[in-house]
Amino acid sequence: MKNMSIVLKCLNVKGGYELSEAYIDAVSNVSLELRTNEIFGIAGESGCGKSTFIKTIYGYIEPPLILKDGTIELYGRNGKTFNISSLSLGYLRKNVWWKYISYIPQNAMNVLNPTMRIRDHFAEIYKEHMGLKKRDSYTRAQEYIESFGLPNEVLSAFPHQLSGGMRQRVVIALSLLFEPDIVLADEPTSALDVINQRVSLVFLRKAQRKLKNTIVVVSHDMGVQSVLTDRMGIMYAGKIVEIGETQTIFENPLHPYTKMLIKSLPRLGDKTRRVGAKGQPPDLRNPPPGCRFHPRCPYSKPICRKEEPTLLEAEQGHYVSCWLME
Amino acid sequence: MKIPLSLKITLGIIASLLIFAFILPYFAPYDPRRWATVPRDNPPSFTYPFGTTTVGQDLFWLTSYALRNSIILGILTASISVMIAFLLGSLAGFVRGTISRYALTLLIDSFCLIPGLPVLIVLAYSWRKFLSPVLIALILSIFGWAWPSRSVRSLILSLRERSFTYTSILSGFGMMRIFFYEYLPYIIRWLAVSFLGLLNWAIGMETTIAVFGLSTLEEATIGSIIYWALQYQSILRGIWWWVTFPILLLAILIVTLYELSKIISEFTGVK
Amino acid sequence: MRTLKSKRYKIIFHIASRLVFFILTVWIGLTLAFLVSRASPVDPSTMLISRLMSMGGYLRPEEILALKQQILELYGLDKPVYMQYLSFIKGVITGNLGPSFSFFPTPVIELIYKSMSWTILLLGFSTVLSWIIGNVAGVLAAVFSRSKISKMLEWISMSLYPVPYVIFALILFLFFSLVIPLAGGVGGAGMAMPSLSLTYIIGVIKRLSVPSLSIIVLSSASWFLSMKALALSIKKEDFVNYAIIRGLSQKTVTKYVMRNSLLPQITSLALSLGYIFNGALVTEYIFAYPGLGRLLYNAIVGSDYNLMLGILSYSIIGVASAAFILDLIYPLIDPRIRYGG
Numbered sequence: 001m002k003n004m005s006i007v008l009k010c011l012n013v014k015g016g017y018e019l020s021e022a023y024i025d026a027v028s029n030v031s032l033e034l035r036t037n038e039i040f041g042i043a044g045e046s047g048c049g050k051s052t053f054i055k056t057i058y059g060y061i062e063p064p065l066i067l068k069d070g071t072i073e074l075y076g077r078n079g080k081t082f083n084i085s086s087l088s089l090g091y092l093r094k095n096v097w098w099k100y101i102s103y104i105p106q107n108a109m110n111v112l113n114p115t116m117r118i119r120d121h122f123a124e125i126y127k128e129h130m131g132l133k134k135r136d137s138y139t140r141a142q143e144y145i146e147s148f149g150l151p152n153e154v155l156s157a158f159p160h161q162l163s164g165g166m167r168q169r170v171v172i173a174l175s176l177l178f179e180p181d182i183v184l185a186d187e188p189t190s191a192l193d194v195i196n197q198r199v200s201l202v203f204l205r206k207a208q209r210k211l212k213n214t215i216v217v218v219s220h221d222m223g224v225q226s227v228l229t230d231r232m233g234i235m236y237a238g239k240i241v242e243i244g245e246t247q248t249i250f251e252n253p254l255h256p257y258t259k260m261l262i263k264s265l266p267r268l269g270d271k272t273r274r275v276g277a278k279g280q281p282p283d284l285r286n287p288p289p290g291c292r293f294h295p296r297c298p299y300s301k302p303i304c305r306k307e308e309p310t311l312l313e314a315e316q317g318h319y320v321s322c323w324l325m326e
Numbered sequence: 327m328k329i330p331l332s333l334k335i336t337l338g339i340i341a342s343l344l345i346f347a348f349i350l351p352y353f354a355p356y357d358p359r360r361w362a363t364v365p366r367d368n369p370p371s372f373t374y375p376f377g378t379t380t381v382g383q384d385l386f387w388l389t390s391y392a393l394r395n396s397i398i399l400g401i402l403t404a405s406i407s408v409m410i411a412f413l414l415g416s417l418a419g420f421v422r423g424t425i426s427r428y429a430l431t432l433l434i435d436s437f438c439l440i441p442g443l444p445v446l447i448v449l450a451y452s453w454r455k456f457l458s459p460v461l462i463a464l465i466l467s468i469f470g471w472a473w474p475s476r477s478v479r480s481l482i483l484s485l486r487e488r489s490f491t492y493t494s495i496l497s498g499f500g501m502m503r504i505f506f507y508e509y510l511p512y513i514i515r516w517l518a519v520s521f522l523g524l525l526n527w528a529i530g531m532e533t534t535i536a537v538f539g540l541s542t543l544e545e546a547t548i549g550s551i552i553y554w555a556l557q558y559q560s561i562l563r564g565i566w567w568w569v570t571f572p573i574l575l576l577a578i579l580i581v582t583l584y585e586l587s588k589i590i591s592e593f594t595g596v597k
Numbered sequence: 598m599r600t601l602k603s604k605r606y607k608i609i610f611h612i613a614s615r616l617v618f619f620i621l622t623v624w625i626g627l628t629l630a631f632l633v634s635r636a637s638p639v640d641p642s643t644m645l646i647s648r649l650m651s652m653g654g655y656l657r658p659e660e661i662l663a664l665k666q667q668i669l670e671l672y673g674l675d676k677p678v679y680m681q682y683l684s685f686i687k688g689v690i691t692g693n694l695g696p697s698f699s700f701f702p703t704p705v706i707e708l709i710y711k712s713m714s715w716t717i718l719l720l721g722f723s724t725v726l727s728w729i730i731g732n733v734a735g736v737l738a739a740v741f742s743r744s745k746i747s748k749m750l751e752w753i754s755m756s757l758y759p760v761p762y763v764i765f766a767l768i769l770f771l772f773f774s775l776v777i778p779l780a781g782g783v784g785g786a787g788m789a790m791p792s793l794s795l796t797y798i799i800g801v802i803k804r805l806s807v808p809s810l811s812i813i814v815l816s817s818a819s820w821f822l823s824m825k826a827l828a829l830s831i832k833k834e835d836f837v838n839y840a841i842i843r844g845l846s847q848k849t850v851t852k853y854v855m856r857n858s859l860l861p862q863i864t865s866l867a868l869s870l871g872y873i874f875n876g877a878l879v880t881e882y883i884f885a886y887p888g889l890g891r892l893l894y895n896a897i898v899g900s901d902y903n904l905m906l907g908i909l910s911y912s913i914i915g916v917a918s919a920a921f922i923l924d925l926i927y928p929l930i931d932p933r934i935r936y937g938g
Contacts, residue, residue, distance in 0.1 A: 453638060534761065
C-alpha cells in the first residue's frame with residue numbers, strides 16, 4: 001500500500017504569458033495534488049500548457065511568464081513547507097531549488113555547458129548549495145556517478161565527447177543529487193531514439209524506486225506515460241480534464257479527449273486504422289467559451305458551449321471534468 | 327503600412343543632406359573651389375554660415391560641393407565593390423570542390439585581413455597625377471569587396487542548409503529557380519545593408535587617403551578640404567571652422583546611413 | 598575514452614592549418630604589393646631622380662647615372678618580371694629593401710624598425726584594452742539587458758560604431774586643441790633619446806594617451822555591440838537556462854555566458870586586425886605619433902617610394918603575424934579543439 005502523504009498542493013493556479021498584444025492563458029485554474037513516492041505524468045498535446053505548468057510549480061517565473069493567481073505549496077521532508085507561489089526567485093534559488101525540488105528541462109541533451117567538464121558541473125552545484133571545495137566535490141561526484149552505474153570516465157569528459165543518451169542520463173543524475181522530494185521532468189525522452197528512450201525511462205524509474213520521492217513526467221507521448229507513470233493528469237488547452245491512476249485511465253478513459261489520445265496510440269496486434277485526434281488545440285489568446293474542448297468533441301452538448309465543467313470524482317481516485325459525467 | 331518614427335527622421339536627415347549636396351551647388355553665387363573669392367579666415371557669420379578658408383573660399387558652398395563629390399565617389403565605390411563581392415562570395419558559397427572552395431575562402435579572408443590602407447596609399451601615390459573620382463573608386467574597390475563577400479558567402483551557405491532548399495531540390499526545382507524565388511529576398515536585404523555599409527566605408531577611406539594628401543586634387547571632396555585645412559595649420563591658428571563643419575557633416579551623413587541600414591535589416595529581417 | 602594521440606592530432610591540425618593560412622595570406626599580400634609597385638605609370642628610378650633633383654640637384658651627371666643604376670638593380674628593372682618578383686620577395690624576407698629616398702642612404706628597414714615598435718605599442722595597448730572593455734561591458738549589458746545603463750551604452754555605441762577612425766581622431770584632435778587644451782599640445786614636442794628613465798617613460802605615456810584614447814573609444818563601441826548581440830543569443834541557449842534552474846548565482850551565469858561568447862570574439866579580433874591597423878595609421882598621423890602612420894606620411898611628402906613599399910610589405914607581414922598569434926591562443930581556450938570529440 002503506497003504512502004498517501006501529499007508532497008505538493010496546487011490550488012487554482014492561473015498563469016500565462018503577458019505579451020504586448022495579448023495574454024496567453026496557458027495554465028487556467030489548475031488544481032492538483034502530488035503524493036510522495038509516486039511517478040505522476042502530465043499528458044496532452046504540444047501547446048496545452050504542460051511545460052508552463054511545470055515552470056510555475058518550480059517557481060521559475062520570469063517575464064513574460066506571470067503567475068496571476070493561485071497557490072503552490074511544497075511539503076518537504078523534515079516538515080518544512082514552502083509556499084512556492086509567493087517566494088522570490090532569489091530565495092527559491094538559495095533554499096529550495098535542487099534541494100527540495102529539481103528540474104530536468106526539455107532537450108536535456110543540450111543543457112550542459114560545452115566548455116565545462118562533467119565533474120565541474122557537479123563541482124559547481126556542490127559549491128553553490130553546500131559550499132564544498134573542488135576536491136571534495138570531485139570525490140563525491142565519483143561515488144555518486146558510480147552508484148548510478150555510469151562509468152567513471154564520464155566525469156572527466158566534455159559534453160561533446162559523450163553520446164546524447166549518456167548526456168541525458170548525466171542530467172537525470174544531476175537532478176537527483178540532493179535527493180529532492182520532487183523532480184520535474186519535461187519531455188525527458190522526446191529527443192532520443194527508441195533504444196535510448198527505454199534506457200532513460202528505466203534509469204528514471206529505478207532512481208525513483210530507490211529514493212521513493214516524487215517524479216513528475218511531462219510527455220505528449222502516451223506510450224511513455226503508460227510505461228512509466230503510476231498516476232497521471234491529462235491537460236488540454238490549459239485545463240486539467242482528467243486525473244487518475246494510469247492503469248485505470250488506460251482501461252477506462254472517461255474524458256472524450258483522453259479517449260482520443262489513447263486511440264491514436266499504435267498497439268501491437270491491433271489492425272484497425274489509427275485515427276489521429278481531429279482538429280487543432282485552440283488559440284490560448286482567445287480560448288473558446290465553456291468547455292475548451294467542445295469544438296473538437298464528438299459528444300458535445302449545448303451546455304458544453306456555455307459553461308465550464310468542474311473536476312469531479314467519478315470513481316475512487318478518478319477525477320474528470322466533463323458535462324457527460326454529471 | 328506604419329512607418330516608424332526612426333525611419334522618418336533618418337530619411338529626413340538624409341534627404342536634407344542630399345539636397346545640400348546635390349541641389350544647393352547649382353545656386354552657388356561663385357565657383358566655391360576658386361581661391362580668393364571671399365575674405366579669408368572669417369569665422370561663421372550670417373553672410374558666411376560656415377566661415378571662410380585661409381585661401382579665400384566660402385566654406386558653406388565649398389562643403390556642399392565637396393559633399394556631392396564624396397557621395398558620388400562613395401556610390402561608385404560601393405557599386406563596383408558590391409558587384410565583385412556578390413560574384414566572389416556567392417561563388418565561394420556554391421562551389422562544391424574542396425580545393426576551389428578553400429581557394430576562394432582563402433582569397434576572401436586574406437583580403438579581409440590584409441591592411442588595405444598602405445596598399446591604397448601606394449597606388450594612389452603612383453597615380454596621383456591621374457586621380458579622379460572614378461580612379462579612386464576603382465582603387466578603393468580593390469579592398470571594398472572583401473567583407474561583404476564574406477557575409478554573402480555565409481548567407482548562401484546557411485541558405486543552402488535550410489530545409490526549404492532540400493524540399494525544393496526534392497520537388498524538382500532547378501538550381502536557378504531556387505536561387506531566384508527563395509534566395510532573392512535575403513539577397514536583396516544583404517544588398518541593401520552591404521551597399522550602405524560600403525558607402526560609409528568608401529567615404530571614410532577616401533577621407534583617410536585625402537588626409538594623407540593623396541586624394542583627387544581637381545575635385546574637392548570633404549577629405550581634401552580637411553587636408554588643406556590641416557596643411558594650413560588651421561587649428562593651431564584658431565580657424566577651427568575649416569575642419570569642424572566638414573567633419574560634422576560627414577559624421578552626420580555616416581551615422582545616418584548606418585541607422586538606415588539598421589532599420590532596413592530589422593524591417594526585412596524577421597523570416 | 599579519448600586517446601592521447603587524437604588529442605594531439607586536433608591541436609596540431611589546427612596550428613598547421615592556421616600556419617598555412619598565414620603563409621598564403623602573406624604571399625597573396627606581398628604579391629599584391631609587388632603588383633601595385635609595378636603598376637605605376639612612372640618607374641621608380643625616374644621617381645628617385647626627380648626627387649633628388651627637386652632637392653636642389655647637387656648631383657653631377659655621373660652620380661645621377663650611378664644612382665639610376667643602383668635603383669635599376671634594386672628593383673631589378675632590367676630583369677624579366679618573374680625575377681623581379683622573386684628578388685622582391687627575397688628582399689622582404691631578408692629585410693633588405695634598399696635605401697630610403699628621402700633619408701638617403703639610410704636603409705628603409707632601419708626606419709621601419711624604429712617606427713614599428715611605436716606602432717606595436719599603440720596598437721597592442723589600444724586593441725587589448727578596447728577588446729576587454731568592450732566585451733566585458735557587452736556581456737554585462739546582455740545579462741542585465743533591461744537596465745537603463747545597458748540601453749544607454751547601446752545607444753552611444755551605435756552612434757560611434759560607424760564613425761571612421763579618421764573622423765573620430767579629428768574630432769578628438771579638435772576637442773583637445775580647442776575645448777580642453779592639453780599641456781604640451783596634442784602630438785607632442787620632440788622626444789628625448791630612448792632610455793629606461795622615468796622621464797622617458799612618462800613621455801611615452803603622454804604621447805600614447807590621446808591616440809590610444811581615439812582608438813580605444815571607437816573599438817570598444819564596436820566590440821560592445823557585437824558582444825552584446827552575441828551574449829544575448831547565448832543567454833537564450835539551453836545551457837544558460839539550465840544554469841539558472843540549478844540555482845547557480847548570477848555571477849556564475851554571467852561567467853557561463855562570457856566563456857562561451859569570448860571564443861567567437863577572438864576569431865573576430867583576428868580578422869579585424871587589418872581594419873584596426875588602418876585606423877591606427879591615420880590616427881598616428883593626426884596626432885604626430887612616431888609610428889608607421891607618421892612615417893608613411895613623411896614618405897609621401899618626401900616622395901619616398903621605396904619607404905612606402907617597405908612600410909606596405911611589413912604592414913602585411915605584421916598584421917598577418919598578429920592574427921596568427923591570436924589563432925594559436927584560440928585552442929588554449931576552446932576545449933572542443935583541444936579535446937576533440
